[in-house]
Amino acid sequence: MYEQLENLIRLQGLDREIQRLTQQLAGIAPQIEESRLHLAASERDLEEGKARVEGARKDRRAAEKDLETQIEKRRKFQEQQSKVKTNKEYQALMGELASLKLEETTAEDRILAHMEQQADAEKLLPGLTAEVGREKLEFQQKERVLRGAEEKLRLELVAAEEARVGIVATLEPATIQAYQRILKLRGSAVAEVRDEFCLGCSTKVTPQNFMEVMRNDRIHNCPHCQRILYYLRPEVRPAAPAEPESAA
Numbered sequence: 001m002y003e004q005l006e007n008l009i010r011l012q013g014l015d016r017e018i019q020r021l022t023q024q025l026a027g028i029a030p031q032i033e034e035s036r037l038h039l040a041a042s043e044r045d046l047e048e049g050k051a052r053v054e055g056a057r058k059d060r061r062a063a064e065k066d067l068e069t070q071i072e073k074r075r076k077f078q079e080q081q082s083k084v085k086t087n088k089e090y091q092a093l094m095g096e097l098a099s100l101k102l103e104e105t106t107a108e109d110r111i112l113a114h115m116e117q118q119a120d121a122e123k124l125l126p127g128l129t130a131e132v133g134r135e136k137l138e139f140q141q142k143e144r145v146l147r148g149a150e151e152k153l154r155l156e157l158v159a160a161e162e163a164r165v166g167i168v169a170t171l172e173p174a175t176i177q178a179y180q181r182i183l184k185l186r187g188s189a190v191a192e193v194r195d196e197f198c199l200g201c202s203t204k205v206t207p208q209n210f211m212e213v214m215r216n217d218r219i220h221n222c223p224h225c226q227r228i229l230y231y232l233r234p235e236v237r238p239a240a241p242a243e244p245e246s247a248a
């Protein structure tokens, strides 16, 4: 086969390889980020759980202080009991004491409710802590695997880019210019001709064109899509079916 044509086919293979590696590399960071977000969500859940415990504890302390104040207030009223002179004063004092006692009961109920809230919130903490541990481990494992894959892809990309530079150096400037122009226009620049059809645009070429391309001895362009055409004898064709081209 004409060497320029062979190298153009290699160049197209390398360009596809470089594109695939670049896409795969770009996909690594979002995967790590997604795993990091899972971890962050579980850490936030734990922080919220701790905040609920602390909130209930503060509410309980405030209610306990309220109760102490109420008790102190009632004690002062009780001290006045001995100083009471009239029945009316006595009645008023008794009424006051009864209402203070009621407020104490209410404060006690509030303390109990906050204690229950605190206990309920505390019960959730071990599960939330374990979840953070699990997510952290998963994140670390995932990140290690993905960083390893990233490193491998980077090396492959460097090798493909170096090989590309080597191939480009063998091509005539006009040939590489034509390749780049058709690649930009069509998404691929080189196409196989098989059974008189350009596999780039699925259009039939003339028998005369086909005969010429079959020789593989110079550069022919598809009359329809301008792709650079080559011919493979059936026995040297790859086993897998030819890749469909991205644009006609």
Ligand SMILES: [Zn+2]
Pocket: 191, 198, 199, 200, 201, 202, 203, 222, 223, 224, 225, 226, 227
């Ligand atoms: Zn074509």
